[in-house]
Amino acid sequence: MNVPKLRFSGFTGDWEERKLNEASSYSNGGSYENDVRSSGKYQLVTLKSVDMAGNLVDSRKYIDKEVPTLSKGTLVMILSEQSPGLLGMTAQIPENNKYVLNQRVAEIKPNNNTDSYFLSMAINRCQQYFSKRGAGTKVQNISKGNVENFEFYCPIIEEQQKIGYFFKTLDKKIQLQQQKIDLLKEKKKSLMSRIFNPTQVSEWRKIEINEFMEFSTGKSQNEFIEQQGEFTVMDMGAISNEGKIISNKFTNHSTALISQGSLVMPKDDIGGGKIIGLTAYVPKNNKYVLGDHVYLVKVDEKICNPLFAHFQFHSVPFRKRLKRLVTGSAQLGITSKNIVKEYFYLPSLLEQAKIANFLLSLDKKIELEIQKNEFYKLQKQGFIQQMFI
The missing domain is CATH 3.90.220.20 (DNA methylase specificity domains)
Known part of the structure; x- marks a missing residue:
């Protein structure tokens, strides 16, 4: 039977095998390099807009030109590999009227019977498919045909939504934990700038x-x-x-x-x-x-x-x-x-020791929070292995 090892209660029956072009529509991005600004109305989705975890990241490129924008829930897919493992990776667009698609990035628009978050997870867990079909010497590229022929197993829409929401919640937990880590790092950096500022240490x-x-x-x-x-x-x-x-x-x-x-x-x-x-x-x-x-x-x-x-x-x-x-x-x-x-x-050796131990305690706190987030990420990978086919 084509069923996952772990499943939400109330759902039975086999999952169906589908091609990506049966579950979504594919579109290529445009060429906006001459319109790029450091700030603007729309953020440009580029090859640097998707990370290894499938998150949408700020490209720091913007345009003011009035062009078609991406819809909320649309997936964007990397078609040219900038870093190993990124070819074919997708991220979800979080809101309407904010993002514009650049060239070498594809728009994957799920149809009404496909949950966006579920589809992104199903694609991202199968990076081997895309890396094997990448063509090129210095830079690997994936063709539209290979993208559309990608096959995955899929349940009914209600089960997809349940799975998608579950992983969305997990990703939010990971994201919030990362924000906590980043804030602690910024706090440490700020404290060190003040502690070691020459204008503040006249007695040293x-x-x-x-x-x-x-x-x-x-x-x-x-x-x-x-x-x-x-x-x-x-x-x-x-x-x-x-x-x-x-x-x-x-x-x-x-x-x-x-x-x-x-x-x-x-x-x-x-x-x-x-x-x-x-x-x-x-x-x-x-x-x-x-x-x-x-x-x-x-x-x-x-x-x-x-x-x-x-x-x-x-x-x-x-x-x-x-x-x-x-x-x-x-x-x-x-x-x-x-x-x-x-x-x-x-300063005195006593004060040096106190400062060093204080900053070391901050480092240990940061390390504990990093370990906690690594556990969340491992937990997510375990669920992916059991909840997908």
Whole structure:
């Protein structure tokens, strides 16, 4: 029988297999590149308007030209892949008379017997179908024929609506949780800007970095990488743009172990330079090994709390100063010789510890909220697997 594993009570019978062109109508977008403004009456739906979760995101492109707009409940589908996994992804238009469809994005308009949210979920869970049929070398494209021939299983409209509403509620829960996370991050950023603002810290000591920090470099650990290694390799790819440690390379080679309280700083970046000069704080001994493309930063703890230093490196005032020191074109970089000429503002060690622990508690709170949202997302994926065929 063609039925899902998990079903709302009151619904029985097989689901029917349909082609997308039997459940909706397809239209292509127009070419409005010459009409784009930074603000305007209508938001342009572009290849950047749909994310990996099937959410509609702001393209930051607008037009004032009077052209046909998309209706509420219409789906928009990505026809050219800008990032792996986005080809064929859909998002739902939330309101009338606000959105205009650009080229390389399709309008999928559900018919009266098809629930919009259900259809979007049914399409988005089958990304393999679209990626297999993508054509092109540098950029993958999907044809109208392949889109319209997409097949999926579908129940009666009442059951579709029930399923659609259920996932809409789940998505809203995830969205609200993400907003909570974003607000906490903004709060932390704002607090750090105030804490480390030079105009607000006149009583703090201004001191050059070379007086209390030492910078050294490591070597590539690539020849020693193992799937089940005991130690995490700290190289350029091991530090996020928020200064978190990303454990994605492991080794059993222990010749360059990093001690607790050390900082690791990316010195090169090919992705726009966003991580250059950020630091990751090493929380444990005998856990991390130094790799390449990073500096190992040792802080004199008689002068500066290492965790306090980590947060000051991430503060907006310091980031602005450090950005001026970055050089290069294709691969950006920063030299330790230039960094050590910069300066920190330092209060007493007691105050440093209090500030560091306060900001660390905020980080832990943010991490807990992130974990909660990851659980919601996993929960959603579990329901998708059981409630669709």
